[in-house]
Amino acid sequence: MNEKVFRDPVHNYVHVEHPIIYELINSKEFQRLRRIKQLGTSGYTFHGGEHSRFSHCLGAYEIARRIVSIFEEKYPEAWNSKESLLTMTAALLHDVGHGAYSHTFERLFDTDHEEMTRQIMTQEETEINRILAQVSPDFPDKVASVINHTYPNKQVVQLISSQIDVDRMDYLLRDSYFTGANYGQFDLTRILRVIRPVPNGIAFQKNGMHAVEDYVLSRYQMYMQVYFHPASRAMEVLLQKLLQRAKALYTINKDFFVRSSPHLIPFFEKSMSLSDYLALDDGVMNTYFQNWMTSSDKILSDLAQRFINRKVLKSIVFSEKNEPHLHILRKLVNQVGFEADYYTAIHRNFDLPYDVYHPNSDKPRTQIEILQTDGELAELSSLSPLVKSLAGTKHGDNRFYFPKEMLSQTGLFRDIHTQFLSYIYNETFIYGE
Template sequence: MQMFARAGNLRYNRLKSLGGEKMREKVFRDPVHNFIRIDDPLILRLVDTREFQRLRRIKQLGVANTVFHTAEHSRFSHSLGVYEIARQIAKHMEQFTQPSDELGVGVWDPSERQVLLSAALLHDLGHGPYSHTFEHIFKTNHEKYTQDIILSPETEVHQVLAATNPELPNKVAQVIAKTYPNKQVVALISSQIDADRMDYLLRDAYYSGATYGTFDLARIIHLMRPVQAGIAFEQKGMTTVEDYIVSRYQMYEQVYFHPVSRGIEVLLTHLLERATQLYRGEVSSQFAAPNFITPDLIPLFEGQITLSQYLDLDDASILENINLWRHAHDQVLSDLAKRFLDRQPLKSLEITDDSRSHLPEIRQIIEAAGFDVRYYTAENDSFDTAYDLYHPNNKNAKTQIEILHPDGHLVELSMQSRLVQALRGKTYGNARYFFPREMLQIQTTDDLMTPIYQEFQQHIKNGQIV
């Protein structure tokens, strides 16, 4: 025990001692940005913290690697990429630290660089394993957890920030919460065209093998101008901004909303729901909690998890338990675990307004085939907008993109671009109904389930419910 305490103290002292050192530039090789350069001792100390290193063990795209087999990249690499884009932006903004002759251009405060780079690096700290599926099941909020990690005196991240400047943890947390007074910094971390989105589009496109998410990052940064309300883009480069908007639209359509990936997510959702209900005694079963759950998940299932316990969780934590559940006595849990681990996603059909009324009948057919519809079916809606105007009263309102004209006045992007105007406010994606793949199997004369399968398949035409 003393050995572990001594190791922890040595780690903390090492992180702390770097504060007064001058350092040479440290370079990370990166397939998206080629090089990620760290020339600030604070950023390097933050990278070395326990909380940031944990992001190596959380995939950026959750279960998407079941469809795009090379999409194995982590939130660690994404967060480093966001830092690198923010570093390049901060360098670009250095030319605007004094009032400019350029009409409409504001002033960038160089003292904000430290806050900007820290927030860029740390913006995803609070993500749990299988991020968005995890949040849905356990009602967590990764942005709130990110703020808690930054503000808690118990975390290495907080200690490193506070050792540099006692006010720095609060400032960085305010950027994450979008309440920081400097709107320019907030816009660079969270807006419709920010360092976060630009990195994940480029990175996810690279690792998924898609070509949809590519755009001219260097050109976009070159076009950025600080204005009083945040960030604007020079009119002469509007085509580059349009290209970014279209790239984002294509990535959501082709990668993020992929129906097979969603089918795996539905499986994972129902799997975690079943395990939680079994642990809490909400359904009857032979499930034995001590034998089929690891200690790190118990606080989560009990709904009383501390920040330290939350930080113990990563993708491996969930996978370890799913491997155990493969052998569970509970047949539903065991079967869902096998389907998830062996990549047997639920199949799906698109739901239209006309076909939604058929869903109750379809559920009855699936139930007649022996499947519990609570765990083997789901309605899943995945929608987004390519670009939207700013609606301040809406939850998670999106800041609009401003184009700076040569005479100094600002015009909202869709008022300037016919292309973006055509996309503005229009949702894309679809609603799908997920069901067991067995319902589509080829019938045989000696199969007792054949009449049920035939009845189900009569409701399908051209990938839709009829």
């Protein structure tokens, strides 16, 4: 086929040269990703962050396409060109199983986007499966095994999932661009120049180490400044509580949800199929939330209005030492008239920006390997003092969320309001000693 191109604000052009890739892009399961936001509730904080998982997957594919082209040209002795289509396909489809508001939804309804990705690839009912099977009967399972990290070629697996992979490289640049936060910018061109295949994975030439170092720091900054923003987390808490209330009400008022949100019924009933899962997207969910605004249940109606109209919850940071005292704040919220089970929440966000390989951990991470001039490999943090300072250390905080009304300067609950503020602004309570 003739080359197809997609104009892209991050990569300039996304080049599609293989007919299988083009068919996959045009499949209904992949087109669905246009209706799934990449950043979920972060778009309520960074108003430019309205981009989709569709554009991110195209971007991850484009980085993979560039890398395999470099490998085929420069390292034919170390890279098997027969792996190139598999790598590009896995990059394109790595997020195809993400659902509406996926991470929040997953926790409440016990779904797994990686498992759904594998089902989309391997179940015969999907367009994606039929397209993949055109390559070979076992190709759908091969692509799924890359996503599952069980494919035997570690070069392919690490390009798709490791501490520096095509997924992370694209979403850092893309999320940085669309949110307007420059923290996520790094020198992709330089990284592509120094990346190379090695017998058990991928590595980076020593003369490009600082570009890799900059990538790690950019990732750290994006998590601290964008992904862990308190307002985004407040909206995530609201969404969680809204769905939690709907789930609880379904058992006593099924007719309302049959009328207002029919595609959620299989999830309430715990009888969800793949087609049920694919019927949901962010737009469908938002329509349901708008329907719930008219509910006779005051809590469901109020939480829906808060989410749709971005009435964010407020929060305080607390230490683990003082967590047992949070029941006092919940009691105050109840006294004012808010049901604490639905209007308060503990939200924990911590990230490990970089970690050396620990083979005995539950989920061991791959190392970032730097190729020395003598041909030996060295782990990145052993060469970089900056990365060493991040290695093995978690960054983030614990937050207690509550209704903004608790901070009102007027109202009938002035005494409680004063008491509430005394707890919030008590330095010992918030930060510990």
